Amino acid sequence: MKGPLFYSKILLFGEYGIIKDSKGLSIPYNFFKGALKTDENPSDTARKSNASLREYVGYLEMVHKNSPDLVSFDFDAMKADVARGMYFDSSIPQGYGVGSSGALVAAIYDKYAQDKITVLENLTREKLLRLKDIFGKMESFFHGKSSGLDPLNSYLSIPILINSKDNIESTSIPTQNPQGKGAVFLLDSGSTGETAPMVQIFMEKMKQEGFRNMLKDQFIKHTDACVEDFVSGNVKSLFGNLKQLSHVVLDNFKPMIPAKFHDLWKKGIETNDYYLKLCGSGGGGYILGFAQDLEKAKKALKGYNLEVVYNF
Numbered sequence: 494m495k496g497p498l499f500y501s502k503i504l505l506f507g508e509y510g511i512i513k514d515s516k517g518l519s520i521p522y523n524f525f526k527g528a529l530k531t532d533e534n535p536s537d538t539a540r541k542s543n544a545s546l547r548e549y550v551g552y553l554e555m556v557h558k559n560s561p562d563l564v565s566f567d568f569d570a571m572k573a574d575v576a577r578g579m580y581f582d583s584s585i586p587q588g589y590g591v592g593s594s595g596a597l598v599a600a601i602y603d604k605y606a607q608d609k610i611t612v613l614e615n616l617t618r619e620k621l622l623r624l625k626d627i628f629g630k631m632e633s634f635f636h637g638k639s640s641g642l643d644p645l646n647s648y649l650s651i652p653i654l655i656n657s658k659d660n661i662e663s664t665s666i667p668t669q670n671p672q673g674k675g676a677v678f679l680l681d682s683g684s685t686g687e688t689a690p691m692v693q694i695f696m697e698k699m700k701q702e703g704f705r706n707m708l709k710d711q712f713i714k715h716t717d718a719c720v721e722d723f724v725s726g727n728v729k730s731l732f733g734n735l736k737q738l739s740h741v742v743l744d745n746f747k748p749m750i751p752a753k754f755h756d757l758w759k760k761g762i763e764t765n766d767y768y769l770k771l772c773g774s775g776g777g778g779y780i781l782g783f784a785q786d787l788e789k790a791k792k793a794l795k796g797y798n799l800e801v802v803y804n805f
């Protein structure tokens with residue numbers, strides 16, 4: 494893969510909550526990546542990607558028309574490249590919660606945005622927020638309401654901490670301990686999920702007062718506590734809060750958890766061998782797991798495909 498590369502991300506905490514006003518923490522995941530490319534003899538996948546970019550150009554024109562002050566692009570170059578068959582050559586699985594659309598959005602902004610905010614300049618809080626706004630609009634094409642955090646993470650390739658809607662910063666996370674027994678891992682659900690309908694379900698649920706209260710008093714409370722614990726390296730407290738978060742998600746975000754994982758999710762909470770949470774919008778794709786003792790978790794999850802992404 495040539496050209497600037499854009500990586501997948503893992504939203505450790507904050508899915509759905511960050512659309513409202515929770516904290517969030519997102520880290521680059523360099524295992525998967527993508528770049529814009531043009532081939533002499535495009536494959537079927539390349540053609541399909543190109544067709545989707547064709548539609549995307551029209552959407553971006555509309556975004557620019559509606560909000561000319563937000564962002565503008567070199568549309569002539571973009572259209573010419575797309576007509577020549579440009580596509581997003583990407584190993585990032587789609588609908589797996591690791592930000593395939595985010596990386597694509599970051600790549601398009603990087604190549605075609607005018608007066609773009611670059612990675613090299615001093616990224617003040619204002620610039621980060623502006624980028625997040627632009628990316629939120631750009632990514633909406635792929636899944637309706639978007640916080641813009643996925644493309645921001647992919648564009649900057651650094652961990653991003655969301656303190657609240659209008660307070661975000663780049664951050665560092667505690668260094669990994671390769672000898673540590675604890676781990677964060679991805680669990681492959683074996684099927685893809687679709688972000689758009691999941692976000693739609695969430696927005697529908699938000700019309701109910703009971704759900705809104707649960708979100709504020711439980712989901713966001715535990716999410717915020719997890720973010721604080723993770724960033725400060727407070728592992729003991731983190732696992733207490735993770736258990737509560739896992740529980741609240743199982744009780745209130747059932748459509749986002751593939752049915753065949755409901756029992757496994759519950760078993761983790763009961764045995765404390767591991768705690769599961771959503772990875773991105775859910776509905777399929779990856780599920781994110783946390784274990785204090787990875788070997789124990791592996792035994793309990795025998796037969797499932799685990800990919801370790803962080804060691805405590």
Ligand SMILES: Nc1ncnc2c1ncn2[C@@H]1O[C@H](COP(=O)(O)OP(=O)(O)O)[C@@H](O)[C@H]1O
Nearest residue numbers: 542545581583587588589590591592593594688
């Ligand atoms: N390589 C690609 N080429 C063209 N479009 C892509 C590519 N990768 C992702 N997309 C677009 O992004 C969508 C998936 O993004 P999304 O629903 O946000 O899921 P996720 O971010 O979890 O992968 C796809 O349906 C497709 O429209």
Ligand SMILES: C[C@@](O)(CCOP(=O)(O)O)CC(=O)O
Nearest residue numbers: 508509590592639640773774
């Ligand atoms: C559900 C949400 O909070 C995260 C979505 O992540 P993904 O598109 O599934 O990678 C939406 C968003 O913040 O853009």
